[in-house]
Amino acid sequence: MLALLPDPQHRPTVLACDTSQQACSVALALADGNIIERLEETGRGHTEKLPLMIADILESSGVGLQDVDRLGVTVGPGTFAGVRVGLAAMRAIRISHHLPLYPITTTHALALPIQQMMQEDEAHHCIVAIDARRGELYCQIFDAQGHPVSEVMAHTPEALVKIIAKEGVSRSNIIGSGSEILAALMRADAVSCLEMPFWPQAGLIADWVARQEVLPENTPPPEPLYLRPPDAALPDASSFLTRQEG
Incomplete structure (x- = not known):
């Protein structure tokens, strides 16, 4: 349909x-x-x-x-x-x-408020960087029209700098709770950290x-997007037995 x-x-x-x-x-x-x-x-x-x-x-x-x-x-x-x-x-x-x-x-939701701003300068990209803890950032790159040019990623800031360079991003606005972490590793004249809601x-x-098109009938319900296992984990059986024996 x-x-x-x-x-x-x-x-x-x-x-x-x-x-x-x-x-x-x-x-x-x-x-x-x-x-x-x-x-x-x-x-x-x-x-x-x-x-x-x-x-x-x-x-x-x-x-x-x-x-x-x-x-x-x-x-x-x-x-x-x-x-x-x-x-x-x-x-x-x-x-x-x-x-x-x-x-x-x-990441797309965080990029929504600056899409109109970006369209005034098509040379700029938007990079959303969220502090994911454990030394990693969740990140996605968007073009000036707000279209994603990368998948949502979870990497160290150092790895993301290399990925961004490979995507040919020369100038960018960075938003999100991890924006300053990422910007600190990039050329200062190429990035701007915008004060936007986290x-x-x-x-x-x-x-x-x-404003979206009508979804086709029988569209399956969305699933959660997890890029890594949860921070909390249940103890394994051996640790439980150790505590009981102690």
Whole structure:
């Protein structure tokens, strides 16, 4: 089935969320173009915060889930538990209300606010760099039109500098929680660290979803994008037995 562009006379109502990083963000893009958004820097506690924020934004706007046309959610990379919380919530609503669910990577979501700025200078690229801890960054490169020119990656900053050079990136704006780490290893006259929010903005995600083509029927639900195993791991059987014997 062909994917159709959304009817400009009927802008879809979109509910979107992000829980992939250290904030919890929920937004509702209305048919009249207005966007209602909530964002809390939580660190943890996404599981408790997200349902309350969704209920609050729907109640305050007078919109019910039966009025929503589309859903949007970040799929990672990000914290292991955070990514799962947002995806689980949106997949549950998708099933219960038979709604299309649009996925977006965390890196793409972070790049959304500067795409218009970048189009004024096509020589610039946008590099999203997220501090992934353990000496690594999550990273993705976008061109001046906001199109990805690389996959989402997880590498050391030193390795990323080499990859960026191979992609032929001469000048770039770097955003994200790992921007200063990466910029410190690159030529100072070639990069600019922009002071942008470190967390994806659900309002921008909802607006992006509203402008996308209609998803084909029977599109499978999105899966989390994990670039490495979770930081926390269950103890193996031998360590458990050792403690019992002690």
